[in-house]
Amino acid sequence: MEFSPSGSLKLGFQNAQPPADDSGVFQVADFAITQGLVHALERNGFHAMWAGDHLAFGQPILDPLIQLSQASAICQKLMLGTAVFLLPLRHPGAVAKQVATLDLLSSGRFIFGVGVGGEFPGEFALADVPVKERGARLSEGIEVLRKLWRGTPVDHAGKFYAFPETHMEPAPLTPGGPPIWCGGRQEPALRRAGRLADGWISYVVTPKQYSNSLEIIARAGDEAGRDLSGFGTGHLLFMRLAKDYGSALEYATEKLSKRYSMDFSKPAKRYCALGTPEQVAASIREFYQAGMRHLVVDLIADRADQIEQIDQFGQEVVPLLADLL
Numbered sequence: 001m002e003f004s005p006s007g008s009l010k011l012g013f014q015n016a017q018p019p020a021d022d023s024g025v026f027q028v029a030d031f032a033i034t035q036g037l038v039h040a041l042e043r044n045g046f047h048a049m050w051a052g053d054h055l056a057f058g059q060p061i062l063d064p065l066i067q068l069s070q071a072s073a074i075c076q077k078l079m080l081g082t083a084v085f086l087l088p089l090r091h092p093g094a095v096a097k098q099v100a101t102l103d104l105l106s107s108g109r110f111i112f113g114v115g116v117g118g119e120f121p122g123e124f125a126l127a128d129v130p131v132k133e134r135g136a137r138l139s140e141g142i143e144v145l146r147k148l149w150r151g152t153p154v155d156h157a158g159k160f161y162a163f164p165e166t167h168m169e170p171a172p173l174t175p176g177g178p179p180i181w182c183g184g185r186q187e188p189a190l191r192r193a194g195r196l197a198d199g200w201i202s203y204v205v206t207p208k209q210y211s212n213s214l215e216i217i218a219r220a221g222d223e224a225g226r227d228l229s230g231f232g233t234g235h236l237l238f239m240r241l242a243k244d245y246g247s248a249l250e251y252a253t254e255k256l257s258k259r260y261s262m263d264f265s266k267p268a269k270r271y272c273a274l275g276t277p278e279q280v281a282a283s284i285r286e287f288y289q290a291g292m293r294h295l296v297v298d299l300i301a302d303r304a305d306q307i308e309q310i311d312q313f314g315q316e317v318v319p320l321l322a323d324l325l
Contacts, residue, residue: 044314199232
């Protein structure tokens, strides 16, 4: 079964929390910083703000649900999303309450992107969760979330989670809860998205890999008897605008190697959109042609030039994509 998403391109921004100002000191996302970021996204045509998630990472990172709650109080138009929340690290009961609250406070503007993680085993040890159980925990966790979001008394008896009849109130504003999008690149994760999710959001894949992944998702959805006509197709794309490709590649390699505690030189060449506005726009078009309809831009920047990069994207890249928007 071939899966061919339709519709215009939606622009999102991944708030990756640039770790430092000019002095090299980490700055927390206080109200003024978040307000400036939200206003920059609004004036540059962005549709959504997204936030990533880790308990322990290669650089400081904030809790995404609290971070997005702050943003929701500043702007009443931007959609909000997690790309992605590592659900296996938490009990889904507590998460169901947090997400239902955020869905209510944001007037139903939330997309709950979830994934398994695993790149940083230490955070699984911190949560007392075996790394090898993360996939199964995610699948069951999604089931628990949807039960609790019904707004009626429910019970559950699973492998990892069990509780007697419980009525969690208030229910989310979105009937049945906000849409759940799954991350992941391997076939088990893709098949999970096809069976269980309302959308898929990828990262560090090529356009060809993206297209092939959608075919796997479509087959899994077909086997499960699902209608995926409204399925969301997202992609988180690392991006750096510069005067030329070489300088953008050098900058991205340095910053992403530090962020992920690994040599990112080869992945930067393979998976990032780098260089001039024309080069970045061309990379985005390749993913659109592969089936992506929700672009999540992860601009590689320091605090000092984050807003400048956003404005340049809006002024010089967005016009090159006008026919897709």
